[in-house]
Amino acid sequence: MSNWENQGLLVEWIWIGIGILSLVTLFITILVVNYMKSIKKNKRKVMQLVRNTQTECWENTLYLQEKDRKRLAEELHDNIISRLNLIRLNSAYRDINELNVDLKKSMQLIRELSHNLTPPDLGEIELSDLIADYLEQVNENMRIAYHHRIKKDIHINSSVKLNILRIVQELVTNILKHARATHIDLSLRISAKYLVLAVEDNGCGFVAGNKYGGIGLKNIYSRAQQIKAAYKLKTQPEKGTKFIICVIIK
Template sequence: MEKWQDPEIIALWIAIAIALVFTILLFVIKIMHAGYKRMTEANLKKAQTQLEHQKMLLETSLHAQERERGRIAADLHDGLIGRLTLIRMKNQIGAGQPELDALLADSITDARRISHDLTPPLLEFLSIEELIEQVVTPWDKRFEIDFYTDVRFDATLTAEFKIQLLRVVQELVTNIVKHAQATNIKVHLRHTPKKLILQVVDNGKGFDASQQKKGLGMQSLELRMQYFNAAYRIKPGAKGTAALFIIPA
């Protein structure tokens, strides 16, 4: 009988084969376990990152809300209430009716602007051009306003999209009015089939970009850009600041 036909030899080879298969299985299981462990750790890390990101967005959103309340309170105190107090004083000292009428007209304009800032009326029925125009035109007595739009697909913009974009313009214009010491504000809006391009430029003194990034205004803009999944660039300079936003539409 040949050796390979020897039952003991056959049993030995079977044992070796079983051991080899078992070893291979252990090796495969170990590799799969290591891969599963890495995948689990990666998923856990991703979940933790997303949780931290959501927490940061929530905190930014809450700060932005508080900041907006503070801005409205300041607008009421410094603008509308200040004008009404002045009207009362002027009336007490016998100011002429034309002067009082002019102050009342300015007060009405302030009240209307604050009301529009809170929630623009007929939001769903007004075009984005009309909404932005309501933001920039009240300042045409103090600034040279260059407002241009090329929007041919406004029907595709949702009310939420329009209000978020409007808040971006409000934030930029408010910063220019309060801090830029500018004389000219340029707001250009163009809507193509695939994207919406917003450009806001002033001729003011610019700002420190490293410090501006820490402010709630920039955090609010970043939050809205994440909502839009948009790209943006804000470039300060000695002759003013240029802000460019490219938003998928």
Template structure:
């Protein structure tokens, strides 16, 4: 009788665990759909706020008789914006490139807009899944998009450390700071929260003194004994 009770208890516990796992899987699937929708919104916003505005500016400059040098500079800026959005949509060689090279390529798209200081500390015996690389890239892209739209910054510092224990980075800008009411979370921050949850990472914003914002991110890696 006791053995039967223990066996039944074990089966009940296993059933509860399976139900929790299924519930968690469905939650992640919903989160994945949310991410896709937010990505579409962000890309649409980028096209409207960046490329279309630059094209309108080009049209006005052509009507106002701007100098050839100013006109060429505006064209180059518009081309760079379009390249950056295209890069965000489809990071090159994601399956094969290392995270540090993908990040270097990402920041290269922003060199025309900011002075960027990039420091990468990569330790040996380090591997990342394609999913991890994608989510980390999307988080950094979201941060850059927020800086471009809201921070009014001119300088960015990015420090990345890759080791067998953790993936960690700090991203700082010299803009006007991160100002968001505690009860109001924008789409960009929601996107970051969902992606961090999916890869089981943690992050926080830290307001810098006198100006700017620092973003801290850490993803612990599984270690073998």
């Protein structure tokens, strides 16, 4: 083979090499461009998810605020104002002892309402004590059994404390208003990994699908979401209701 032929063959292989290198470069460029597009797309998804989460949290906050305002208005109108109005109307026909009893009951209702609305001291007081303090304010005609078993030196953050306390208040309030129960059994268990709260009554029960919103479960669901808790409701007509909630302690 002549030198001319060898040079031609070499040039041909050089061009083939340049072509292959160009194709590889083009392929890598396409991969990089697609990868960058994927990163931007995923970033947009993450940002949208963050915005959706923020919106959901804000909506939950507004809902809870409106729920508390509605409850305050109902308590003032249905219990305190109505009771005080009856005292005023009947003051001329009842003796001082009966009026004194009615006034004490009205004061008790006001204390309960104030206790429910005032944020507790979450930093220094244990959750079990917060619940016990609240239960002491409940109507004395209701029998309440409160059991708690807590592992020592377990830290419960303020958000979990507040939301568990509010859930207890919501459950007990609903039992007093709707369940026609005579007994409430409440248990709190805190281990190294889990917090488990169970609230059970011997009331009339209900069909869960029919009264889901009416008994405040939406409020409880919102609070459970805030602390990433799982919960279960067990109820049947005339067989009482049992509510269990579990929180993983980090």
